[in-house]
Amino acid sequence: MLDDGICCCHFPFANTRPCHISQCILDPQDDDQFASLGEKLRYLKGFLEDFVRSRGDHGKVKVLERQIEDSVNRAEDIVETYLYTVRSIVKSKNSQRKDYKIFQEGLKHVIEEIDSVKKEVVEICGNPCDPNNLHSGRYLFGSSSCHMPSSANPVVGLDKDLDKIKDQLTGLPYNLEILTIVGMAGIGKSTLAKIVYDDPLIVYHFYVRAWITVSQEYEVKNILIGLIRSVAQLTDDISAKYDDSEQHYKVLKDGINQLSDQKLAEQLYRSLKGKRYLIIMDDIWYNTAWDDVKRSFPDDKNGSRIILTSRLTEVAQYVNSGSPPHHMQFLSVDQGWELLKLKVFPKQGCPLELEEIGKQIAEKCRGLPLAIVVVAGHLSKLSKKRDLWFSVADNVGSLVARNREQFFNIIAMSYNHLPHHLKACFLYMGAFPENVEIPVWRLISLWIAEGFLKQELRKSLEQVAEEYLEDLIDRSLILAEKRTNDRVTTCRMHDLLRDFCLREAEKEKFWHVMRRHDLFFPEGLLNHRRLCVQSDIFSYAITEYSNPQVRTFLSSNFSTRLSFLSESVFALMGFKLLRILDMVSYYFSHFPTQVLKLVHLRFLGLSTSGELPAAASKLIRGSGKWYLPFSKRSALPVSISNLVNLQVLIINWGWRENHCLPFDIQTMTQLRHIRLKGAVVYFDDLFLAETNRTNPLVLSNLQTLLTVSSTNFSKKIVSIIPNLKKLGILVSKKNDEHPTTFLNYLSSLHCLETLKLSFSLQHEKSSTISQWNAFPPNLRALTLSGSHLPWEDMVTVGKIPNLEVLKLKDHAFSGRVWEPVDGGFLALKFLLLENNELEFWKATSTHFPSLQHLVLRLCDALVEIPCGIGEISTLQLIELYSCGHSAVRSAKRIHEEQQSIGNDDLEVRINLV
Structure with missing residues (x-):
């Protein structure tokens, strides 16, 4: 594995020269x-x-x-x-x-x-x-095996999976059907397949059954021979050959290994012809493994079936593009505990005093059956005493670690199978703390800043990164935690996968990660170009480490107290070649101007308590000086324009106030994302003057701008950010124009997909939406907060053709009654209603035909959720947070009604706080 220079297909001189x-x-x-x-x-x-x-x-x-x-x-x-x-x-x-x-x-x-x-x-x-x-890329060495996993493992958490698979195997149609089972290593794919394979109903239903474990390094001949032997139910030393003249099997002790692949394929075909058969091909890694044998399976329209298991969704979809694969799920805490009990106490029940601590142990295995089995094997050898089990609970990770070589060898197959460009993306996950949901926008921004991505024709780097992420998810190496608009918004990695990731990253000198309780930088880190700190180490050892070669510095401070740093930390640690600096978990008393010397920065994330240096309140331009017009308004240092390579700017300010965006930032053409938290961007006069030039510089790469003040957000500003995809605006009345006048300019943002509008008008109504020119044509997500619009204006919102996500917060709409009309919200999948005075919601299933997820928060006055909402065929989840008892009762009633008619897909979650 190489650094981003080669392994990730990026080096400043491999494609382009560094900026300037x-x-x-x-x-x-x-x-x-x-x-x-x-x-x-x-x-x-x-x-x-x-x-x-x-x-x-x-x-x-x-x-x-x-x-x-x-x-x-x-x-x-x-x-x-x-x-x-x-x-x-x-x-x-x-x-x-x-x-x-x-x-x-x-x-x-x-x-x-x-x-x-x-x-x-x-x-x-x-x-x-x-x-x-070059070879073709197929692995045609190694071996395949007829060996089947033991089915002695108890069936826990697989009941629904088992019933579903059995129904597909024994039901219609009579055509040959292919079922695929997908999931990460150790999650139980082979176990489920073996339980199905040995089920009495399946044994009775199929005349012929055969099992072959294909594996990563397969040989076509071995697959065919293995299936022939399995079909014939003979030993490895005796093979069967179908004799057409005598219509029976002729046993051959020698010669099968000398047959060509074509002859073997023909023999397998004849062995299966006319019989209802079940073939299980376990652990497939390549499309070619299926292509090489698929012609050997006759379709006699007699209900024959084939099951394939794989870690790779791509392979499953290739084999059977017409039917979605069966994805294995992690066990719940209760299911994990049930499996643990059955493995530790196979013949007798668990003592009552071990129940609580046993559940804690199961929970720490994170629902992965392989980890539970490993821990259960250790517990079964211990005396059944609470103190010993408490010790195990405190050391689950180390127990699994003792067997981790076995687990890591399994994971290594997935890792080694990765294309070269995905390995760095995978190893990067080791920098994030365990059990933490990772915002996808942040992960993708870091990948891009690292240079891991290949630019593809007609695709943005963000689109390429999303494809990389989906690829890793499809390979069962990363878990998609949340999705919105069919896109992954947060992801995470299973603890055991993360341990493997960290080991490989350290071995390849890709990362060095300082753990939570590390207090000192270890020696020998000068060869590491990426450093991740997950502790409050700066309180202890700030002067003991210097590495001018570090290109990436990420921090995650787990301390319960705020940690404030001096900007001298950068000089002390010798940082000068940094590309990525993410220190949002630490606070600086003011904007650290030392950062502005880091001319190679592509990603900058900082937190400041809000006080800015005196020099930043006075911007010097040539021989003249420009003073901020309001004493409470602060500015980004003008010298931030030195960071000509900067792509991502994230600053968390100590309190909300307007912060001027220097006009020089317009020359930072590499900028892709600006995210300010606790602050609102206010464009200064010189910036506005620059936009009025005949040919102003255009920030064509800028995709995210959060959050900007509406005060002087003009048509000219819109014109220099034509490719913006995400925009947040704080609307306030600080000029003579109506505060929503600027909204008429947004329709020209043809790339805008996400729009967040927060109104601060001191209860002044923001007029009606009908007065606005138009919403951007490709808008997919809209958030309105504090706008106090009449519910009648929802008709206009409902006409946004591609709107999939709608969040209405803090009296976005005012009034007691909302009566939607037909023909609106045709694409809406997610709806949030939060903190409003709505009492009567008169809706039917036709008003939201595509809705999947409904969230109600702080809707105290709402009498009931319309019963028609429960009849929406696409609805999967209703969530209530701190809502009135009447609304809660209606949600429960909807759930009961849907269950009574066999709709088990709808889930209702009620949270009182």
Whole structure:
């Protein structure tokens, strides 16, 4: 595994030069050097992506891989150190020449290193770009097995799965059907398949049953031979061959291994022809494994079935695109405890005094059957005493860790099977704390800032990143926690997968993670280019660590008290080449201006208590000075424009106030996301003057702007952010125009998908929506807060053609009665009603035909949820938080009515607080 320079298909000179590097080049020949370096790196990238994938993890290849990584890192250090010196440090002409000479010599040396590595690659492997030197990518070595997992494991939490699979196996249609079972390692795919395989009804129903474990490294011949032997129900030493003339099986002791794949396929076909059969192909990794054998399965329209298990959703969908795969779920706490009991106490019940602590142990296994079985194996050997079980509860992680090599070997197959570009994305998950939901927007922003993504035609980097994430989810390596608009909004990783991820990241020097209770930086971290701190270590060891090579610094402070830092931390730790700095879990007393020297920053996340340095209240431009018009208004430092590579800006301010956005930020054309919390962006006069130029600079990459003041949000500003996808606006009346005038400009934002409007009008009504020009045409999510609109205006909202998410908060609409009309909200899937005076909601199932999720919060006056809401066929979940008793009763009534007619898919959750 390499750093982002190669393994993630990104290096500043592999595709483009760093932003503004042309201003730092003193010799035209440098252009040729950069071009040459980029060409060599693209060559080596092709080697790693194609050659390694096709020929496996050979020792010589690993050595080359490490050499490439070292060379790339040295090239990065030389170039980025020089750029840092040029752009952030004022020096004399002589000093500049000296620095430039050192830079040229270093660059020349690293190019020679890369030439040497390239030569070695050619000598050992040939030209990696030559297709004659590549295999097809299929693993045609290793073996497949007829071995079946034991079905002795008790059936816990699989009852519904078992019933569903059995119905599909024994019911209609009579055509040959293929069922697929998908899930992460250790979740019970093979166990479920084996229970089905041995079920008496299934044994009776099918004339022939056969099982083959395909595995990651399969051979077509072994699959066919294994199935033939399984069908014939003979031993490994005796094979059966169908004799057409005598219409019976002729036993052969020798010769089957000498048959060609085609002959074996024909023999398997004849063995199954005319019989109702069940074939289970366990642990499939490749589409080709199915393609190689599918013609051997006759379809005699007699109800034959095939079951495939895989960790990869992609494989399941390829095999049977017409039917969704059966996804295995984690066990609930009760189910986990039931499995634990049955494994520890197979013949007698659990003593009452162990019940509570036993449930705690089961819960800590996070619903993964494999982990529960491992812990149960340990408990079964202990004396049944509470103190011993309490000790186990405190050390569940270490118990699993004792058996983790077995588990890690299973996970390693999934990891090694990953395409090269996904490995870094997977390892990045190790930086996030355990049991934490990770906001997808943040994860994707970090991936992009790291340079992990390939730019694809007609796709934004965010779209590519979403595809990468879905790919990892489909491979059962990341768990999708929440979805909105059919997109994953939060995700997480199972604890055991995360442990594997951390181990691999440390082994590859991809990450070093400081755990929660670590108080000192360990020695030997100078080779790590990514550092993650999950403790309050700055309170103890701030002066004991310095690493100028760090490119990524993430922090997650678990301390119960606020930790305030001095901006001197950056100088003390020697940071100067950082690309990613995320320290939102620590507070600075003011905006740390030292950060503005980090010219390579792509991602900046900070928290400040709100006080800004005096210099930031006075912006100097040339010979003139511009003073902030309001004493309570603060500004971002104007020198933030030094961060020309910045893509993401996240600042949490101590309290809500207007913060001026310097006009210089318009020159930061790499900006993709601006997120200010506890603050509202107020565009300054010079920024507005810049937008009035004939050809103003356009922030074409900017996709997120949260949150901006409506006070001077003009049509000109809209024109320079044409590709905005997410926008938050605080509406307040601070000028002569009506406060909602600016909304008429939003219709020109054709890319806008998410709009959040918060009104602060001191109970002044925000007029009616009918006075607004139009909503953006591609709007998918709308949040209104404090707007005090009449319920009649919901007719206009309902006409937004692509609206899927609607959140109405804090009296967004006023009035006691809401009576929707037909023909609206055709695409709406999620509806939130929060803190309003609504009493009577007169709705039917036709008013929200696509609704999936309804949330009511602080709706004290609501008499009832309309019974027609429960009749919406797509509805999956109703949630109530702190609502009145009448509304709660109606929700329960709807749930009972739907259950009485067999609708078990609808879930109702009631929270009193």
